[in-house]
Amino acid sequence: xxxxxxxxxxxxxxxxxxxxxxxxxxxxxxxxxxxxxxxxxxxxxxxxxxxxxxxxxxxxxxxxxxxxxxxxxxxxxxxxxxxxxxxxxxxxxxxxxxxxxxxxxxxxxxxxxxxxxxx
Amino acid sequence: xxxxxxxxxxxxxxxxxxxxxxxxxxxxxxxxxxxxxxxxxxxxxxxxxxxxxxxxxxxxxxxxxxxxxxxxxxxxxxxxxxxxxxxxxxxxxxxxxxxxxxxxxxxxxxxxxxxxxxx
DNA sequence: CCGTATCCCCGTAGATACTG
DNA sequence: CAGTATCTACGGGGATACGG
Numbered sequence: 001x002x003x004x005x006x007x008x009x010x011x012x013x014x015x016x017x018x019x020x021x022x023x024x025x026x027x028x029x030x031x032x033x034x035x036x037x038x039x040x041x042x043x044x045x046x047x048x049x050x051x052x053x054x055x056x057x058x059x060x061x062x063x064x065x066x067x068x069x070x071x072x073x074x075x076x077x078x079x080x081x082x083x084x085x086x087x088x089x090x091x092x093x094x095x096x097x098x099x100x101x102x103x104x105x106x107x108x109x110x111x112x113x114x115x116x117x118x119x
Numbered sequence: 120x121x122x123x124x125x126x127x128x129x130x131x132x133x134x135x136x137x138x139x140x141x142x143x144x145x146x147x148x149x150x151x152x153x154x155x156x157x158x159x160x161x162x163x164x165x166x167x168x169x170x171x172x173x174x175x176x177x178x179x180x181x182x183x184x185x186x187x188x189x190x191x192x193x194x195x196x197x198x199x200x201x202x203x204x205x206x207x208x209x210x211x212x213x214x215x216x217x218x219x220x221x222x223x224x225x226x227x228x229x230x231x232x233x234x235x236x237x238x
Numbered sequence: 239c240c241g242t243a244t245c246c247c248c249g250t251a252g253a254t255a256c257t258g
Numbered sequence: 259c260a261g262t263a264t265c266t267a268c269g270g271g272g273a274t275a276c277g278g
Contacts, residue, residue: 007147007150007218007221007222008147008151008165008166008167009167010167010168011167013225013229014218014221014222014225017221017224017225017228018143018146018147018217018218018221019143021141021217021221022140022141022142022143022145022146023141024137024138024141026141027137027141028126028127028137031126032127046127047127048127048128048129048130049129063235064231064232064235064236065228065231065232066227066228066230066231066232066234066235067228087224087227087228087231090220090224091220091224094213094216094217094220095217097213097216098137098140098213098214098217099126099133099137101209101210101213102126102133102136102137102140103126103133105136105206105209105210106132106133106136108185108206109136109184109185109186109206110132111185112183112184112185112186112206113183113184113185115185116182116183116185117183
């Protein structure tokens with residue numbers, strides 16, 4: 001008997017979370033914020049290729065999910081810092097595993113691709 | 120000093136692998152195949168919501184990356200089985216971690232969303 | 239500095255039909 | 259059964275401009 005919900009069912013709520021995780025910018029931002037709090041434009045500079053819109057959008061999503069916390073400091077002009085939550089940190093740890101895997105096995109993957117393409 | 124490549128650089132090859140991983144169907148198919156070999160239409164039935172096209176396309180990508188193996192059996196009509204490779208299995212293990220996380224923390228995430236939306 | 243609003247485009251997934 | 263081919267649309271994401 002299987003106690004786990006069926007993630008292969010499109011209606012399964014767990015798949016909603018999974019779909020959120022399966023996002024380019026989400027993974028990059030979360031692992032970056034796991035290293036420490038950052039300001040908005042700081043993130044923009046650090047994550048190469050992200051647009052203003054996607055940064056804002058992704059951060060809002062992360063905040064909504066309780067993975068990231070947004071703090072506004074009343075300076076002039078205003079400054080905003082984003083920091084990871086305890087919950088977010090547990091997810092970031094899992095994602096780090098994927099990043100590590102990618103770094104460790106990228107050679108094997110590229111080699112497989114070459115073999116595949118060569119025919 | 121940091122020996123790891125900078126995944127935040129869009130030119131970093133590791134990010135290519137990461138982008139492939141950050142795919143809805145890839146994660147679902149890989150974890151499913153980790154449980155055992157499956158036929159094409161079997162996968163189609165098991166993974167709710169996937170189209171013929173995306174299934175074919177995703178499987179081809181997984182095969183190209185050396186994560187999944189495709190075997191054609193000369194029956195009539197022809198039958199094709201897909202099985203995970205040792206390399207693929209190591210990745211599937213990491214992804215399982217994400218699925219487990221999602222199942223464990225979905226309650227917290229949904230609660231956070233409610234709180235966020237309530238203002 | 240930190241966003242939101244708007245426009246627009248092009249890739250990507252869905253639907254459908256057809257082959258070995 | 260296991261795909262490929264073609265067509266279409268739809269919406270995610272980039273560029274740009276503007277507001278708090």
